[in-house]
Amino acid sequence: MQQRKALLDSPAYDSFLKRWKLSVYFSLRFQEIASPLEASVSSQDPLQVPPEQQTNNTLQLQLQPSLALWHALQRCTADEVYLQPLADKFARLVLQLLARYAVWLAEGLSARRASGSTGPPQDPPSAVSQGSSTRGGRASPEQCALARADLDCLSAWIQDKFWPELQKRLDPLSPQAVQSIHDSFEEARGQLIAQAAPLKDEIVDVLVDKCLTVLRQVRGISATYRMTARPVPTRPSHYASGVLQPLRAFLDTPAGKCLQPRAQEELAEGVVASVSQQYAAMVSELLDMLHKTEQSLARVRRNKPADAAAATEGSELTNIQKISLQLFLDTQEYGAQIKKFGLQPSAVEHYQALWRTVAPEDQQNELSSI
DSSP states (O other): OHHHHHHHHSHHHHHHHHHHTHHHHHHHHHHHHHHHHHHHHTOSSOOBOOGGGOTTOTTOOOBHHHHHHHHHHHHHTOTTTOOGGGHHHHHHHHHHHHHHHHHHHHHHHHHHHHTTTSSSOOOOSSSSSSSSTTSOOOOOHHHHHHHHHHHHHHHHHIIIIIHHHHHHHTTTSOHHHHHHHHHHHHHHHHHHHTTHHHHHHHHHHHHHHHHHHHHGGGGGHHHHHHHSOOOOOOSOOTTGGGTTHHHHHHHTSHHHHHSOHHHHHHHHHHHHHHHHHHHHHHHHHHHHHHHHHHHHHHHHHTTSOHHHHHHHHHHHHHHHHHHHHHHHHHHHHHHHHHHTTTOOGGGOHHHHHHHHHHSOGGGTTOGGGO
């Protein structure tokens, strides 16, 4: 009996009992930590963080799944939660949390693309759609921007603050085990960061469509000069200053202002590149059409009396010159609008092509002066 009592009172037996209960402890902690994130990404409620939850939101996260992930990761390394004998299990839980959030973003983007041709946007309860790809409508670019802003904040925090804290917790493990966990952690973080570009692209696509609605007015320049006796143009068309207005309006929204400066720059670069490409294509098509029309008229003039042909040729040539000059003035104004976003027109490949298409021969090399 004394030996039995000594065994029951020994530290070794106490340690054995604690280890025997570790699986139950971790199971309870797993549910406590993971359930709020799962509930958040599956919720039918609006997912923007309400004001009453912003008090302890030091990262200023905008979406509830982002806030739930942040809280869950913090709980994994909290003194009152973390147990050294469960280091590998808590490390695996961290990887699962990061993967779940990345999957939520990826599925939302897939759902958005799948619903792109089904009709006008609805009001989904997610940043990029509802939590799965089988329900919800298209998200707005503002919602995509909030998701991108959260992703950038979380990525920086995970690298700069969370991993060093987790690494300290892993110190008692072997160097090989720590390295293996670190490699898996970096892979999971990489999968998270990989969602940043698709989110940006979704916003760019929407804004480019809005910009093109304005840009299509360039096609009316030819008819304007052919149907009216307009003088030689001295100023850009009214549409030129508004081509990139949808981009400016978006960046001035609360969601646009949530984006970090680099994300705003990436957004501007994407929109300007796509719009410039379409602009160059439209202008090239317009000028090709004018030259073909001129060639057709030249054949007609050869069958007219000399005086009538000369008058017609002079008038037509003047119109073409006016149209070309108008396109050049518009291109200059468009370049000035590009500069307002902190970009250099001369560094935009498709703007270079646009300039070469419309600039007079004596101004072909003056692009850098814009």
